[in-house]
Amino acid sequence: VIRIEKIEIIEFRGIRKLVLDFGGKSFGIAGPNGTGKSGIVDAIEFGLTGNITRLGGAGTAEITVRAHAPHVDIAKSPEKAIVRLTVNAPALGKTIVIERSVRAASEPTVTPNDPSTRALLAEIQVHPEFALSRREIIKYILTPAGERSKDVQVLLRLDQIERARLSLQRIANDTRREHSRAQSDDARAKQDFIQHLGIKTATKTELLAAVNERRALLQLEPLTELTTGTQFKQGVIAGGSGDEMKLKSRLSKVGTLADLASFEVYASAMTSGKVIEDAEQALNLLDRLTADPTVLRHFRQKVLLEQGLALIEDEACPLCDTLWNLDELRAHLAQKVKQASAANELLTALGERSALIASSFENLTIAIQKIVQACGQAEPKIDTSPLSNFADNCDAERKTLETVEGDPSLIDAARAVLRRVGEHIPAAASDVIALLKAHAESLPDPSKEDTAKEYLIIAQEKYERCQTVKADMDAAAERETIAAKVFSEYGAVSTAVLEGVYDTVQKDFTAFYSYVNRDDEAKFEGKLTPSVGKLAFDVDFYGRGKFPPGAYHSEGHQDGMGLCLYLALMKHTLGAGFVLAVLDDVLMSVDAGHRREVCSLLKTHFPKTQFILTTHDPVWLQFMRTEHLIQGSINFGGWTVESGPQVWNEGDVWKQIEDKLAASDVSGAAGTLRRYLEFISTILADNLHARVEYHANGHYDLGDLWPAVIQAWKARLQEAKDSAVSWGNVVTHIEALQTDARKRIADTQSEQWMINKAVHYNEWANLQAHELAKVAAAYRDFLKSMQCNNSPCSQFLAVTPPRGQRQALRCGCGQNNFNLTVK
Amino acid sequence: VFDQFLKRLEDREVLGTAAQKALSQSFREQKLDPETLRKAMFKAEEPPV
Numbered sequence: 001v002i003r004i005e006k007i008e009i010i011e012f013r014g015i016r017k018l019v020l021d022f023g024g025k026s027f028g029i030a031g032p033n034g035t036g037k038s039g040i041v042d043a044i045e046f047g048l049t050g051n052i053t054r055l056g057g058a059g060t061a062e063i064t065v066r067a068h069a070p071h072v073d074i075a076k077s078p079e080k081a082i083v084r085l086t087v088n089a090p091a092l093g094k095t096i097v098i099e100r101s102v103r104a105a106s107e108p109t110v111t112p113n114d115p116s117t118r119a120l121l122a123e124i125q126v127h128p129e130f131a132l133s134r135r136e137i138i139k140y141i142l143t144p145a146g147e148r149s150k151d152v153q154v155l156l157r158l159d160q161i162e163r164a165r166l167s168l169q170r171i172a173n174d175t176r177r178e179h180s181r182a183q184s185d186d187a188r189a190k191q192d193f194i195q196h197l198g199i200k201t202a203t204k205t206e207l208l209a210a211v212n213e214r215r216a217l218l219q220l221e222p223l224t225e226l227t228t229g230t231q232f233k234q235g236v237i238a239g240g241s242g243d244e245m246k247l248k249s250r251l252s253k254v255g256t257l258a259d260l261a262s263f264e265v266y267a268s269a270m271t272s273g274k275v276i277e278d279a280e281q282a283l284n285l286l287d288r289l290t291a292d293p294t295v296l297r298h299f300r301q302k303v304l305l306e307q308g309l310a311l312i313e314d315e316a317c318p319l320c321d322t323l324w325n326l327d328e329l330r331a332h333l334a335q336k337v338k339q340a341s342a343a344n345e346l347l348t349a350l351g352e353r354s355a356l357i358a359s360s361f362e363n364l365t366i367a368i369q370k371i372v373q374a375c376g377q378a379e380p381k382i383d384t385s386p387l388s389n390f391a392d393n394c395d396a397e398r399k400t401l402e403t404v405e406g407d408p409s410l411i412d413a414a415r416a417v418l419r420r421v422g423e424h425i426p427a428a429a430s431d432v433i434a435l436l437k438a439h440a441e442s443l444p445d446p447s448k449e450d451t452a453k454e455y456l457i458i459a460q461e462k463y464e465r466c467q468t469v470k471a472d473m474d475a476a477a478e479r480e481t482i483a484a485k486v487f488s489e490y491g492a493v494s495t496a497v498l499e500g501v502y503d504t505v506q507k508d509f510t511a512f513y514s515y516v517n518r519d520d521e522a523k524f525e526g527k528l529t530p531s532v533g534k535l536a537f538d539v540d541f542y543g544r545g546k547f548p549p550g551a552y553h554s555e556g557h558q559d560g561m562g563l564c565l566y567l568a569l570m571k572h573t574l575g576a577g578f579v580l581a582v583l584d585d586v587l588m589s590v591d592a593g594h595r596r597e598v599c600s601l602l603k604t605h606f607p608k609t610q611f612i613l614t615t616h617d618p619v620w621l622q623f624m625r626t627e628h629l630i631q632g633s634i635n636f637g638g639w640t641v642e643s644g645p646q647v648w649n650e651g652d653v654w655k656q657i658e659d660k661l662a663a664s665d666v667s668g669a670a671g672t673l674r675r676y677l678e679f680i681s682t683i684l685a686d687n688l689h690a691r692v693e694y695h696a697n698g699h700y701d702l703g704d705l706w707p708a709v710i711q712a713w714k715a716r717l718q719e720a721k722d723s724a725v726s727w728g729n730v731v732t733h734i735e736a737l738q739t740d741a742r743k744r745i746a747d748t749q750s751e752q753w754m755i756n757k758a759v760h761y762n763e764w765a766n767l768q769a770h771e772l773a774k775v776a777a778a779y780r781d782f783l784k785s786m787q788c789n790n791s792p793c794s795q796f797l798a799v800t801p802p803r804g805q806r807q808a809l810r811c812g813c814g815q816n817n818f819n820l821t822v823k
Numbered sequence: 824v825f826d827q828f829l830k831r832l833e834d835r836e837v838l839g840t841a842a843q844k845a846l847s848q849s850f851r852e853q854k855l856d857p858e859t860l861r862k863a864m865f866k867a868e869e870p871p872v
Contacts, residue, residue, distance in 0.1 A: 160853060161824050167857040171864065174857075479865060485837050486864060493828040 001091065001120060001577050003610045004044065008084040011071040012046070012102070013039035016644040024088050026611040026629060030621035031636025036645035037614040038133070041584040042069070044612065045131040047083035047098055048124050050105040054133055069102045072641065078102035090579065092116050129570070131582035137562040140569075141549045145536045152535055152569065158501075161494055172487040173348060175480040177355055182469070182476035184359040188366070189469040193462040195262050196255075196455075211459060214452035228467055233456040251377040252454055256440040259374060260433065263367040266360070271422050275360050279421035282353040282401075286415050289346050299343040300408045305333050351405035354414070357421060361398035365391050371436060378439050386428030495530075501572060502528040502535070508568035509561075512605065513539075516560050516597040526561070537565075556590050560598070563587065567606065582612045587620070595620060596802065599627035622683040626798055626812055637675050648676060657776050661769045670764035673776050674702055677761075680783065681705035687798035688712035689806060702761055703753070710745055713786060716799060716809050717741060720818035727823050734818065737785070744782035748775070790815045825850045842866045 003024040009015045014036045020027070029037050042052045046069060055063050070081035081102040088095050096117055100108040110117055124130070139151055153162055190202060199206040204226045211232050212222040220235045269275060290296055308317075368391040375382035397417040404414040425433075446454070506528045514524045527546060529536040538546035539561065541553065549561050563586055570578045590598055602611060613630065615621055624630045635648040653676045660669035678701060685692055685705050690712035692704060721734045745751060749759040764772055788795050788811035795812040799820070810817040829847050832838055838846065845863035849855070 158824075160855060164825070164850070164855045164860070167855050167860050170857045171861045174861075482837065482864065483861075486832065489831050489835070489837065490828050493831055494824045497824045497827060 001124060001574070001579060002048075002087040002089045002096070003579055004085060004087050004612070005095065006086040007040070007043060007047065008082075009040065009043045010080070010082040010084075011074050012069060012081045012083055013042050013071065014639060014641070014644055015039045015043070016071060016642075018644065018647070020634065022610070022612065022632060024610060025631040026609075026613070028621045028624045028630040028633040029612070029614045029636070030618045030633065031614075031616065031645065032638075033616050035636035035639040037616070037636060038584050039645070041131055041133070041582050041612075041614060043083045044085070044582050045128055046102075046105070047085040047100055047108075048087075048121070048130075049128045050100060050108065050125065051128065053128060053131070053136065065105060066102060069105075071644075079104075089117075089120055091577065092120065096120075130580045131584070132566065132586065133584040134559065134562075134586045134588055137566050137583070137586050138558060140565045141537070141558050141562045148535045148537060158498070161498075165490060165494060168483075168487045168490050172480075172483040173351070175476070175483040177351065179473070179476040179480040180352075180355055181359065182473035184362070186466075186469045186473040188363055189462070189466045191265070192262060193459070193466050195265075196258050196458055196462050211456065214455045217448055217452040218456075230463070231460065232463065233453075233460045236453050236456050251374060251379075251440070251443065252458075253440050253443040253446065254451055254454060255458060256374045256436065259367070259370040260437050260440065263364075263371055263433065266363040266367045267425060270360055270364055271424065275357060276422045278353055278356045279418045282350060282357065283415065283418045285346055285350040285353060286404075286411060286418070289343065289350065290411060295343045295346065296408070299347065302343065308333055347405050354401040354404060357418070358398045358401040361394050361401070365394045365398065368394070371433065374440075375432065375436050378436065382432060382435050382439065384432055386426065387432040390426055390429040498530055502530050505565075505568045505572050508571055509565050512564035512567055512601055513561060515601050515605075516564065516594055517557070518597070526565075556594070559587055559590055560594065563598070564601075567601075571606075576608070578606065578609055580610050580612075581606075584614050585616060587613075588616065595623050596627060599624060599629040603627070603629050618679055618682055619686045622687065622796075622798075623802070625795065626687075628812065635679065637672075637679055648679065654776065654780050658773070661773050661776075664769055666767060666769050666772055667765045669769075669772055669776070670761075670767070673764065673772075673779065674761055677706060677779060678702045681709045684709045684786070684796060685712065686802070687796055688716055688809075689799050706750055707753070710750060713741060714738075714745075716797075716806075716818075716820065719806065719820045720809055723819045723822050727819065740785050741782075744778070744785050747778035748782055749778075787811075788813060788816050838864065839866075839868050841868045 004022050005024050006019070006021050009018045009020075011017070018040070020040070029040055031037050038054070042054070046052050046065070050065075052065050052069060055065055055068060066078055067075065070078045074080045079101050082099065084097065084099045086095065086097050094112065094117070097111045098108050098121070099110075108121070110121065140148060143151065152158075194200075194202050197207060197210045199210050208223055208226060215222055215232075215235075218236065223230060223232070223234075288295075289299060368387060372384045372388055372391065375384045375387075397420075400410055400413050400417050404410040445451075506526055509526045509528075510524060513526065514522055517524060521540075521542070523540070523543065525540045525546075527536075527538050529538070537549065539549050539553065541547050541551070549558055553561070563583075570581070587595075587598060602609070611629065613624065615624075618635060621630075621633055621635070625633055636645040637648040637653075638646040640646075653672065657669045657672050660666075660672065681702065682700070682705060684690070685708055688709060690705075690708040692700060692708045695704070717734060717738050721731050721738065724731045724734055749756070750761075753760045764775060767775070783796075786796050788797065790811070790813050793811050793813035793815065797809050797811050797816055799806050800808045800810060806820045808817060808820055829843075829850060832846070833843055842864055845866040846860065849859050849863045854860075
């Protein structure tokens, strides 16, 4: 999306002030551990996103960008910690300057500040995967399938796909529950209607027969059709609703006895085997939910996180008020909700079971409410307190069962409710029922006509109620069908697309890794296998089968796999937009034999990508330069808390030495010269195939390296001359180089180290300033003589190939190219 | 994924015109929370003028 032209880092992490001009090209940064390389990576990420990923995550609970991104000496002045980036956005065709201070990390100053630039920055902020450390890149390889699925989905920008899937699943689940509840309502309304009519089944014939029997008593026309608009009470009430009002204000013997009969039905259902079995199953699910602490924790977190997500209003965490970027905070919580979905399966089953029992509670509560109403119409009124209390309890228990699925604090209460299922109604409540029944039975029987009137009026009410409830149920059924179908279609499409995505990624991954390891794993194959919420990753191990990458492959190979998978993912995600990758020491374990292939892979497959690479290995950096992977580089030679990284640009080193000598700091100048020569002789020894005495501890000082470099330089020049002679070529230029080398080496007096202690590098600190200046100049000139004098190249001459039979001594641009092979 | 999904819903006439339009808009604007999607999915047809 963007290329970095230039970065200015001020008082940030371990850096006091540093300006790097990348020129939009690939760039390498080398230096021993602890010299500030990662500070540059942090600065790039911070400049572009306002965040530093490696200050988050496991083991960093007390570390924050605001408190710990500024240099330690200005920790209390975060406004002084600034990163200024000049970037080029090819897609927008413009150069953008982004300045961000730690104090106002989420409010960068952007020039030009237009909508397209802001949209670009917002996109980068949400997906900061352009910058990765080895630790982050290896997580794609060595994590459990569930974690890998999430990480890879974020990298592929598929997290929104998962978010939509969860939402559609929730809608499908909700509508299914709503339909189930509507069915209960419908069954209850029908039961109530049939109960009132006194028929066994709700067939048209039976129903009309029962109604017409009452209509005949009132000398009304019989009904022949049953439609939604059928009026059972047609002709009963002439000229108003007076009779109806009268009916409703007095206690109806028939109606009350019917309500009591309904109550008995629902009360006995509560103690039936079916409800008890449902309760046992729900209890079992609750036990499983609480038996596994991880699942329970996920349940609790899910609810909390969902609430938190809904409470976000400004750029601060609703719980702890920590300042966040709004979008990042939402994305962070959404990701956490997703992680907490492990308990979903159990919760869904629990919800379904609880809903069935809750429905029985609701039936009973509604039946009791009718009894309570009847008690109020009795004369004298019947005290319903025990029954009302029981109804209130039933209703509270229903609510507990209906909401436990989304509220972990109700687990114990729900368990208690479920254990009480099957218990009989309290005696005091039963007494109220008995009192009402006795009272109703004692009422005088109404006339047949009045009974018929009441029968038809109430039948009409219940019939209309049935129709309303049925319409609601049909609508709920339709919603359930639609939601299920939408969810199913989404699943089918996303699975097909994701399989295609993973198939492409796995092919690219295999191609990249095989390319890097074509010498020993040319037939390598990697396989990504997606399943719900997981992404398995297996790789071939020398034709012995497919195994997880960590099973048999070495750390170096795992590093290579991490890089190849990352590249495959980024290629798929960004395509031509993959123009920046900042990789912090991601190839630390890649062995020397595969470095050329890694460079070649990056160069040939990603020619338009700007790579900013750090390494603790100066030889690796030199190799990247030689292979033209990077066009610019910087070396850090050391670091102090006061001054930050010591930069070793070649020109800068000699200037630093001059400055120190001018300030009479001979000791400092001697130290700088020695450290630089140690650093550069590591590279030269590798370049020239120098023979260095092996040290098991891997530590080589100047005394080990420099004499070997001198010998190797002389030997390679002689080999070049021998080759030229054997081919009959002119040797004038080579002889001139040999003569020059002898003079330069003599000037450095380094061949005298062993026999003349006075000129040994250990004595440099004891020289006079002008004496050390002469020594430094001699080394500078000698080093210069080993470099290409074509300034854009300026490379130290190196033997090719890097290992094995020496074929040529050459620079990067080809201006110097000496054959080393004798005819 | 979103484009293919919406196209498939349209081809199979799973939703009414108004709901299809509303759901497409929700996905386009990345408003993917359950409440918004549900509202869109069950959006009633506009009464004829």
